[in-house]
Amino acid sequence: MSFKEQFTDYIHELQDSICNSLEQIDGKAKFEQDTWVRPEGGGGKTRVISNGKVFEKGGVNTSVVTGELPKAMQQAFGVPDSDFFACGLSLVLHPLNPYVPTVHANWRYFELYDKSGKKKDSWYGGGADLTPYYLFEEDARHFHGTLKGVMDPFGKDKYPKYKQQCDIYFCNKHRGDEMRGVGGVFYDYLRPSVEMDDNQMIAFQKANGNAMIDAYLPIVEKRMNLPYGEREIEWQEIRRGRYVEFNLIHDRGTIFGLKTNGRTESILMSLPPRARWVYNHEPAAGSKEAEMMKYYKPMDWV
Amino acid sequence: MSFKEQFTDYIHELQDSICNSLEQIDGKAKFEQDTWVRPEGGGGKTRVISNGKVFEKGGVNTSVVTGELPKAMQQAFGVPDSDFFACGLSLVLHPLNPYVPTVHANWRYFELYDKSGKKKDSWYGGGADLTPYYLFEEDARHFHGTLKGVMDPFGKDKYPKYKQQCDIYFCNKHRGDEMRGVGGVFYDYLRPSVEMDDNQMIAFQKANGNAMIDAYLPIVEKRMNLPYGEREIEWQEIRRGRYVEFNLIHDRGTIFGLKTNGRTESILMSLPPRARWVYNHEPAAGSKEAEMMKYYKPMDWV
Numbered sequence: 058m059s060f061k062e063q064f065t066d067y068i069h070e071l072q073d074s075i076c077n078s079l080e081q082i083d084g085k086a087k088f089e090q091d092t093w094v095r096p097e098g099g100g101g102k103t104r105v106i107s108n109g110k111v112f113e114k115g116g117v118n119t120s121v122v123t124g125e126l127p128k129a130m131q132q133a134f135g136v137p138d139s140d141f142f143a144c145g146l147s148l149v150l151h152p153l154n155p156y157v158p159t160v161h162a163n164w165r166y167f168e169l170y171d172k173s174g175k176k177k178d179s180w181y182g183g184g185a186d187l188t189p190y191y192l193f194e195e196d197a198r199h200f201h202g203t204l205k206g207v208m209d210p211f212g213k214d215k216y217p218k219y220k221q222q223c224d225i226y227f228c229n230k231h232r233g234d235e236m237r238g239v240g241g242v243f244y245d246y247l248r249p250s251v252e253m254d255d256n257q258m259i260a261f262q263k264a265n266g267n268a269m270i271d272a273y274l275p276i277v278e279k280r281m282n283l284p285y286g287e288r289e290i291e292w293q294e295i296r297r298g299r300y301v302e303f304n305l306i307h308d309r310g311t312i313f314g315l316k317t318n319g320r321t322e323s324i325l326m327s328l329p330p331r332a333r334w335v336y337n338h339e340p341a342a343g344s345k346e347a348e349m350m351k352y353y354k355p356m357d358w359v
Numbered sequence: 360m361s362f363k364e365q366f367t368d369y370i371h372e373l374q375d376s377i378c379n380s381l382e383q384i385d386g387k388a389k390f391e392q393d394t395w396v397r398p399e400g401g402g403g404k405t406r407v408i409s410n411g412k413v414f415e416k417g418g419v420n421t422s423v424v425t426g427e428l429p430k431a432m433q434q435a436f437g438v439p440d441s442d443f444f445a446c447g448l449s450l451v452l453h454p455l456n457p458y459v460p461t462v463h464a465n466w467r468y469f470e471l472y473d474k475s476g477k478k479k480d481s482w483y484g485g486g487a488d489l490t491p492y493y494l495f496e497e498d499a500r501h502f503h504g505t506l507k508g509v510m511d512p513f514g515k516d517k518y519p520k521y522k523q524q525c526d527i528y529f530c531n532k533h534r535g536d537e538m539r540g541v542g543g544v545f546y547d548y549l550r551p552s553v554e555m556d557d558n559q560m561i562a563f564q565k566a567n568g569n570a571m572i573d574a575y576l577p578i579v580e581k582r583m584n585l586p587y588g589e590r591e592i593e594w595q596e597i598r599r600g601r602y603v604e605f606n607l608i609h610d611r612g613t614i615f616g617l618k619t620n621g622r623t624e625s626i627l628m629s630l631p632p633r634a635r636w637v638y639n640h641e642p643a644a645g646s647k648e649a650e651m652m653k654y655y656k657p658m659d660w661v
Contacts (some may be wrong), residue, residue: 091639099604105638114638231617305607306617309538315608317535327598330637334630336407337393337415 060179060249060259064166067259068146069102071164071266074149075148076104076117078270082277085110088117090262093320098124101112102321106150107330111157111281113274114130114151116326126169134153134169139177140166146266147310150273155293156280158238160194160273160302161327163310164266181262182245184219185229185269188238188300190293191345192352196276197239201358202274203272204242205266211253218357219244224355229303236353237303292346294333301332362481362551363444363560366468368523369561370421370448371404373466373568377450378406378419380572384579387412390419395622400426405625408452409632413459413583415451416627428471429619436471441479444470447570449612451629452575457595458585460491460498460540462575463629465612482533484547487523487571488529488604489578490540492595492653493647498578499541503660505574506544509566512554513604517563518661521546526657531605538655539605594648596635603634 058066076088086109094100101120106112121144131137145165152159162185166259169178187200205216223243241267249258304311304327314324340346360368378390388411396402403422408414423446433439447467454461464487471480489502507518525545531537544567551560606613606629616626642648 328636
């Protein structure tokens, strides 16, 4: 089986297993699926959970798209006359309880062809990052530690490198380099046989995808029953405003998807259920919210 | 007095008179002012109203900035080695009651110089647009009619042309060309002595600025005491999500300001106090919300 077939099968299995695990922990809401077809080739399965006991809003989406590379992308990549194949899984989960962090992850594979169908290039990308509203340091250590644990067998350099790329990427530069959360890992343009050999490369992707449940669900289980009130909700919504800002102003995938006529509702499933903007908001000195601000910057977690 | 001095004086007088009128109608909240200084030259006065009886959140901001044109802007405009002067007033008002529309307006003047200080170019820009959540057709007719009324003496071609530019500009292209509201007028790059003679041009700007209170406040007074409940709030917040999408994805001023190190809190005062995102939301067939969707497209109002 080709790597694109292998990875396509994998993301669909992973979508099933992640959705099952999330439904079990939620205990109330179920994912609803919308399949969509891309007129130019391919399509996707968008699975959304709403108004759960644990998850207020979230999506676990797969897509497999093919065809002529959109002109804007041919220009951006400097590859005229190219066709492409792209598949990936993207997830974002916004829990109800402000003590449970939001999580985002994505794993993707891309192939580029010339007009005769000959493969010119291929690469993997991916990552996962955690956005807590209040932080238990052990949660950030657990999340980062789990990601490091699955990357280390592929080289001790991987986690530090991709952790740093994540710190740089998930950052609201217009807010004085404030990170949207406590980071995780982020990598892109990993070419098979350049970064690692072909088989190792897909094994690396799968190890990362498989780690998601272990990295995130124990945190959810620990914090989902903590009591909270209007104060915590207000702070959660203000921080979710920052999440919206990052996704709409800085996130390459979101902007690219919207500008190249992607399926808007699938792309914007990443936006939180509720957000709030308060002019010049600053948490009171010494409050737990002011404390939290200290964590929205690159830090060593493992 | 030079035109830049005249227009600078004007926007500060207008800021005072608009803020006074809005405070009177609100009856509870007062504007709070933050003055800020731009390290490279100039600064601004940000005036924000929050948690009023009528206005949940709003800003009426002026800025007067000078110095070397930021490199990104030199590139965008194709004018290397340029200094600039820019001044303007921007306002956005988000009322509490979902039956009262949000309004946005902006009037600005720009001069460009070579390195010896010689003026190379200058232009005016401006506009006003209305974003209702529920529409009383007479309100859109009043808003558009007032704008047309002040433009007509400067040429019967002005309102139709700038109304159309507004329809094109304030549009969420990623949402199937859905407008964010019912439009108004929008114009840019109006060069004195090209578009009109110098004195007429500044008179046109002032006529537009002065029309704001007449165009908007009667609508506020008519609708601010209508009863509403959770249903109307939900719809208002969903539509405010669209407002956020427009401002962060498409609005040239917002994106440019954020990417060129403008004062973030003054730029993002335009964002609504609260917003909501519901996956694939569609108003129930035949509901007043479904009815409203028909108005978010270019229409003749006068």
